[in-house]
Amino acid sequence: MDERVTITVENGIADVRLIRTDKMNALDPAMFAGINGAIEKLAGMKDVRVAVLSGDGRAFCAGLDMASMAGGGSGNDLGARSHGVANTAQNVAWGWRALPMPVIAAVHGVALGGGFQIMSGACVRIAHPATRMSIRETYWGLVPDMAGLALWRTLVRDDVLRDLTYSAREFTAVDAERYGFVTRLAEDPRAAAFELAREIAGRNPDAVKASKRLINLMADGDTATMLQAESDEQIKLMRSPNQVEAVRANMEKRAAVFAD
Structure with missing residues (x-):
């Protein structure tokens, strides 16, 4: 994993870096393996309350390294569900959604x-x-197949997605914010991401993780399922030690001390 992705943790925040710097963090088999390894590792890190994902060097990620993939691809069997609902290539995108803690991308x-x-x-x-x-996929005569469509359905209008997918044309983050792909813009995305991460890490981690589960459910859950899930999560949180600490800390105007 350390060949392509590094993880350092401080104060409940995981700093996750793509580090194939000389290739603008393009995806080769080792990068696929590194990202999947990082996601698997984070899933078991109970002390991580939020993760910040970024790319080292000049770019976040330039997409597939077509030259390195020509000899055998990502090692991905497209039909195999090797990571729950996802195959190996899909998991490098979907896996961040599936993690228990929030993930912030600095791009x-x-x-x-x-x-x-x-x-x-x-x-x-x-x-x-x-x-x-x-x-970019139709430029190469392909379709998006790394979980993008499952992720974009809650972010962007259908016609905008068709326009950009069919044409494969480039756009800027300014456009992406307007479309819904980007949450917000910043001159220093990493600094902004860590500022938000520190704010999230200061909240009840049980409530934050429960909120992520509920929001993830929005794409597929019907009304009855959503309402029941809200109640179930709230019942588990009410009067739990971290919830009591959140109330006490706010009443006493101090920083909360939560247990992971």
């Missing part, structure tokens, strides 16, 4: 094709205004 340089889909798996996406983006 700069380029986020093209597979890189754009990986970005889309984050709960919140903060991008530099000049970031170049594209749903």
Whole structure:
């Protein structure tokens, strides 16, 4: 994993970095393996309350490294559900959605094709205004197949998605914010992402994770399922130690001390 992705944790925040810097963090087999390994590791890290995902160097992720993939691809069997509902390639994007903790993507340089889909798996996406983006797959005669469509259905209008997918044209993060792909813009996306991460890490981690589960359910859950899930999550939270601590800390005007 450390060959392509690093994770460092401080104060409940995981700093997750794509580090194939010389290739603008393009996706080769080792990068697929590294991202999937990082997601698996984060899933078991009870002390992580929020993760910040970014790319080292000049870019977030330039998408598939077509030269390196020509000899055998990501090692992905498209039909195999190797990671729950997802195959190996889909999990590098969908896996961020499936993690228990919130994930914030800090995006700069380029986020093209597979890189754009990986970005889309984050709960919140903060991008530099000049970031170049594209749903690139039809340029290569393919379709988006790294969970993008499952992720985009809650972000963007149907006609906008068709326009960008069919044409494969580039757009900037300014456009992406208007379309709904990007949450907000920042001149320093990493700094903005860590500022938000610190705010989230200061909230009851049980409530934050429960909120992520509920919001994830919105894409598929019917009204009855959603209403029941709200009640179930609230029952578990009410009068739990971390919920009591949240109330006490607010009443006493101090920083809360939560247990992970």
